Amino acid sequence: MNQRRGLVTALLLTWFAVMGVCAEDAEPNLKYSKELRFQSEGSWLPALFYGAAGAGPHPTVILLHGYPGNEKNLDIAQGLRSAGYNVMFFHYRGAWGAEGEFGFLNAEADVQAAITFLTDSEQAEALRIDVERVSLVGHSMGGHMAIAGIQQSQDLQCAVAYDTANIGVTFAADSADGDTQELTEKERAWMAYGDSLFMLRGWSGAKSRQQAMDHRERLDLRNHVAGIGDRGVLLVAADSDVIPVARIENLAEAMKEAQVPVTYVLMKDDHSFNNHRDELLALTREFLDAHCSQ
Numbered sequence: 001m002n003q004r005r006g007l008v009t010a011l012l013l014t015w016f017a018v019m020g021v022c023a024e025d026a027e028p029n030l031k032y033s034k035e036l037r038f039q040s041e042g043s044w045l046p047a048l049f050y051g052a053a054g055a056g057p058h059p060t061v062i063l064l065h066g067y068p069g070n071e072k073n074l075d076i077a078q079g080l081r082s083a084g085y086n087v088m089f090f091h092y093r094g095a096w097g098a099e100g101e102f103g104f105l106n107a108e109a110d111v112q113a114a115i116t117f118l119t120d121s122e123q124a125e126a127l128r129i130d131v132e133r134v135s136l137v138g139h140s141m142g143g144h145m146a147i148a149g150i151q152q153s154q155d156l157q158c159a160v161a162y163d164t165a166n167i168g169v170t171f172a173a174d175s176a177d178g179d180t181q182e183l184t185e186k187e188r189a190w191m192a193y194g195d196s197l198f199m200l201r202g203w204s205g206a207k208s209r210q211q212a213m214d215h216r217e218r219l220d221l222r223n224h225v226a227g228i229g230d231r232g233v234l235l236v237a238a239d240s241d242v243i244p245v246a247r248i249e250n251l252a253e254a255m256k257e258a259q260v261p262v263t264y265v266l267m268k269d270d271h272s273f274n275n276h277r278d279e280l281l282a283l284t285r286e287f288l289d290a291h292c293s294q
Helices: 002-029 074-082 104-119 121-127 141-152 185-195 205-214 221-228 245-257 277-291
Strands: 032-040 043-051 058-064 086-090 129-139 158-162 232-238 262-267
Touching: 032 086, 032 104, 043 074, 043 104, 058 074, 058 104, 058 141, 074 086, 074 277, 086 104, 104 121, 104 129, 104 141, 104 205, 121 129, 129 141, 141 158, 141 221, 141 232, 158 277, 185 205, 221 245, 232 245, 232 277, 245 262, 262 277
Parallel strands: 058 086, 058 129, 129 158, 158 232, 232 262
Antiparallel strands: 032 043, 043 086
């Protein structure tokens, strides 16, 4: 009996050893996910990395959520990974448990920290990232972060923005004096919404408006389109009342005037494109394949 048990144990150990080698050899051919963290100005930010199948290196997308990030667009992450792209999703400072305090300028800096983190040579080798083919995809406020990100970094190939909230326009008051008595109904709604966002540390509706007003020129994406140069941008607008279509069209026009190769698409849907998810993924993939993965 003991001999049988010894033989079975030996066979099992041999099987596990062989399978371990096979799994290690096959690993580059499998999709995988990995929990990551990186620092932005001293604060730790949580991230989830969706690794594409194959030895790579792969084109890589940083996926940027909106305000506050209830819609994470992880179907886009999964779909792009299936198409051969690595994707990293992360939370900005002060959002959803990330360290630090949330803020519009902080979020812009967090995007730059994410780019630096993924393009580090050791990190890129470990995650099979092609550092020459890194792009940003963002939704709503994340669309702003995607455009600001490519304006501020030369390490990116292109950017995709879904129903972009140009913060210097969307969150700033229409009146230059900033008198709270002159707030429009839409501005009051944005402030009330900001007060409800308990998942954003240190945040409030008043703070959202104050930051947008104090940094209005800097946070207006139209003022910095020249920084994009000849890199491709895809703007996808939704025909909803959350972000007026005219504001996204104005951004597209500013890009065209600066000779930025921008593609503008309008979808008849709500702010989260709930009825066109497959089309949104297909459009994103086609654009990335044509402009961002060469």
